[in-house]
Amino acid sequence: MADGIPRRLSVVTLGAHDVAALRAFYERLGWESGSPPGNFAAFPLGGAVFTLYDAATLAEEAGGHVAPPAGAFRGVTLAVNVDEREQVDAALVAAADAGARVLAAAQDRDWGGRSGYFADPEGNVWEVAWIPDASFDSRGALIWPY
Amino acid sequence: MADGIPRRLSVVTLGAHDVAALRAFYERLGWESGSPPGNFAAFPLGGAVFTLYDAATLAEEAGGHVAPPAGAFRGVTLAVNVDEREQVDAALVAAADAGARVLAAAQDRDWGGRSGYFADPEGNVWEVAWIPDASFDSRGALIWPY
Secondary structure: OOOOOOOOOOEEEEEEOOHHHHHHHHHHOOOOOOOOOOOEEEEEEOEEEEEEEEHHHHHHHOOOOOOOOOOOOOOEEEEEEEOOOOHHHHHHHHHHHHOOEEEEEEEEOOOOOEEEEEEOOOOOEEEEEEOOOOEEOOOOOEEOOO | OOOOOOOOOOEEEEEEOOHHHHHHHHHHOOOOOOOOOOOEEEEEEOEEEEEEEEHHHHHHHOOOOOOOOOOOOOOEEEEEEOOOOOHHHHHHHHHHHOOOEEEEEEEEOOOOOEEEEEEOOOOOEEEEEEOOOOEEOOOOOEEOOO
16 A cells, blocks of 8 residues: 555646647647647646647656657547537537547447547547536536446 | 537546556555456546556547557656655655556656656556645645646
């Protein structure tokens, strides 16, 4: 048992090959970053902070790695949860309008919800999901219903 | 502008090659999952939900991808933010005790904070970070100070 580690997922950082272009995509989603222009941009999103950071710099800082190429599936997905079932479909349309590639159309899932997937211009994968009985706190953070 | 997409980062899912083993690692960090045993485990962590999902299943569901191998740097980092500067060092020791590999020792950063990095047993990278002037809401979710 590691008492020294809080139960927090505070920040998610995507290594970005073109921070400015990727930032512009997320701003087209309607998300706002107050960060000055540069190799980093932060988007506070409900209960977590989503950040973009120059891919090579992040890879080096995080232990001397090489950044994977843009477009490669990273084995990681991020999710935006919506309040109503039909908002999944609408959100995927909105993402496509902003320049995303829809990877999987909205569909009902065997766990009782509905979801679909899109990729940002560098191939980072997002799920748009509706979970029955989910609710959200005042900041928009998901309250896990299970 | 895509009005159809809420400003939320609700869930982060890591494709896991061995869900049970990876879940056990995170439980050794002191994090709790109420999920039944299987190919999925959810850990509510403050303002976001952290989940593990069978890597091949996630890759297929998210658009017919192939899962990257365990151990590869994914170009994505997740962060646990702590309240005090010296907790960065303690959290890295705690992670190592739980079976993590420390990738970058705690160090002061040029943005004024302190952080270090560790990898879980499948190579997924976490940063432990202290940000001056950060605070947290009642659920432990970071309030971005910038």
